[in-house]
Amino acid sequence: MKNNMKKVSTLMALSMALSGGAAYAASLDNTAQPVQETVTSAPSSTAGAVHVSVNGATVANGYWTQDHKTAMIPLRALTEALGIELKWHKEDKSAELTQGALWTQVFTGKDRYSVNKMLLTLGTAPEIKDGTLYVPAVFAEKVLHAGLSTTGNQVTITSEEDVKTVTERGVITRISNQDQYQSIQIGGAGQDGIVLNLSKDSQLISADGKEIKLADLSIGMVVEAEHSLAMTKSLPPQTPTYKVTVLDTAAETAAQPKGLFGTSGTIEHVNMKDGTVSQIEIKGIRLAETAPDHVILNINKDTLLVNQKGETVKAEQLTKDAKVIGFYSPMLTRSLPPIGTAWKVVVELPTVQPKAE
DSSP states (O other), X not given: OHHHHHXXXXXXXXXXXXGGGHHHHTTOOTXXXXXXXXXSOOOTTSSSEEEEEETTEEOOOEEEOTTSOOEEEXXXXXXXXXXXXXXXXXXXXXXXXXXXXXXXXXXTTOOOEEETTEEEOOSSOOEEETTEEEEETHHHHHTTOOEEEEETTEEEEEOOSSOOEEEEXXXXXXXXXXXXXXXEEESSSTTSSEEEEEOTTOEEEOTTSOBOOGGGOOTTOEEEEEEESOOOSSSSOEEEEEEEEEOSOHHHHHHSOTTOEEEEEEEEEEEEETTEEEEEEEEEEESSTTSOSEEEEXXXXXXXXXXXXXXXXXGGGOOTTXXXXXXXXXXXXXXXXOEEEEEEEEEOOOOOOOOOO
């Protein structure tokens, strides 16, 4: 059981390296035969073997580069010890690492590693020796986010004992459904908020406790997510997610317009009627491909006004220069900017810092 938890934790941490993988994966031939491993000794041309252990178990030896600065370790032995699937693609001499929605890829002879939608260099490219693909030991730390220590010729790799989780509320601003690489963004748009990476093991639950599918979610919904405490340093940060629960009631969901549009930005102008806010003008970025980035929204008694966590706020928070996300029906006027009616407006309230004693 303990070993299984180690594997799960490492697999969850690997999601930090996944989001850029869909473009590569589409062109891969999964029928290619994996490269064979030599598991008893390092290649004879090396200056001494590097002894590798993963979570206390000895695996195949590695070797030092010619300058004796970089320890190279066998990739397949590493992934098998961590419970990660590896597929070898002979046509481009690359290795694809995957587990459900978890994905990354390395290319022989190229110091280029996919992490957080970016390409990371580790100073040494993967190499094939005696039919075995080797990567620099730091790959385990920088890409797989495992613990790494090197003492003399001994490389020790460890994963976390437990999968630490946190629960967070937020309004959905983006939904990505690219084959097996699925995610939702909550708590903000653009570089704000957090991206929740979903796998086949992620649970999606409605407010009444029923299991639902990603297709049942929509931007503008308020959800509560249980996700890993570990997150990437990208903007927005990304994290493996175990459970997403929709908090909108059945009545709120039924009142939601079909084909909902969204615009995130700042309030350029506020119109008042009878002492209350009747209309706001938002300029920023669109949350749907055909939505405008500049829109005027009517505010009525049925408009839901909430903060980033989905908690109700007052109309007085709709002030000029306030940062908001407006969700509205695609039925808009043909004016510039177009005019519509807001279904929900999310107001980004400033964080209150505690006073010093």
